[in-house]
Amino acid sequence: MSRVARFAGKVVIVTGAAQGIGRSVALSVAAEGGTVLAVDRAEIINEVLAEITGSGGKAVAFQADLETFAGAQAMVAECLARFNRVDILINNVGGTIWAKPFEHYQVDEIEAEVRRSLFPTLWCCHAALPHMLAQASGAIVNVSSIATRGVNRVPYGAAKGGVNALTACLALETAERGVRVNAVATGGTEAPPRRIPRNTAEQTGQEKVWYQQIVDQTIASSLMKRYGTIDEQVSAILFLASDEASYITGVTLPVGGGDLG
Numbered sequence: 001m002s003r004v005a006r007f008a009g010k011v012v013i014v015t016g017a018a019q020g021i022g023r024s025v026a027l028s029v030a031a032e033g034g035t036v037l038a039v040d041r042a043e044i045i046n047e048v049l050a051e052i053t054g055s056g057g058k059a060v061a062f063q064a065d066l067e068t069f070a071g072a073q074a075m076v077a078e079c080l081a082r083f084n085r086v087d088i089l090i091n092n093v094g095g096t097i098w099a100k101p102f103e104h105y106q107v108d109e110i111e112a113e114v115r116r117s118l119f120p121t122l123w124c125c126h127a128a129l130p131h132m133l134a135q136a137s138g139a140i141v142n143v144s145s146i147a148t149r150g151v152n153r154v155p156y157g158a159a160k161g162g163v164n165a166l167t168a169c170l171a172l173e174t175a176e177r178g179v180r181v182n183a184v185a186t187g188g189t190e191a192p193p194r195r196i197p198r199n200t201a202e203q204t205g206q207e208k209v210w211y212q213q214i215v216d217q218t219i220a221s222s223l224m225k226r227y228g229t230i231d232e233q234v235s236a237i238l239f240l241a242s243d244e245a246s247y248i249t250g251v252t253l254p255v256g257g258g259d260l261g
Helices: 020-031 045-054 069-083 107-117 119-135 154-177 205-221 230-241
Strands: 011-015 035-040 058-063 088-091 138-145 179-186 252-255
Touching (some): 011 020, 020 045, 020 230, 058 069, 088 119, 107 154, 119 138, 119 154, 154 252
Parallel strands (some): 011 088, 035 058
């Protein structure tokens, strides 16, 4: 299969597409012939749309709060209204908001971490799945994390553990009905500073120490002793989304330089 056209004729929803890994996934899918619904709650998603269409790709941008089921429903409704089908769903919304030992988290912070890193994937799968089942075909790739075994991110790790469980359970339910469900557990990834940070509060000295502990533990756990690149994460995501992975489902693939998470 030619990798320059792996997504030709496919309609692909990419969530969290305004920045980082999600942005690169959306650009890459479009470059490989896919029609992209690029979704984010930030207005800068329109800049990603301009990049895709400026390069001759096919895309629509859509703003939605995917921490709510209503947002996920609206996203899928937009995709169906525009393109009449959903072939691939790449769930990329999520990310650590705070980094500190568990005893220092407040109750509202724990709830916010789970809303950010579990519920968007849960809601988007629930909204898109009936349409994939109706067409007897589809692929879902959930972006998880090796932080399911890591320090100073217990609520985030728990949420991503939920993503892994969702991936396995949903694959069991849907494999014989034409839908594949997999996940990529991303390791530490070098990325430019976020234009819209997850946490706008300035880090205290202690919080910087706690965050550095995450970095140190991540590198120590990696057999390659380094962070990965965005491209290294995107390549794995695109593989699982493509027909090259047609005999793979229910798998969470760690992309962390040998850290299995």
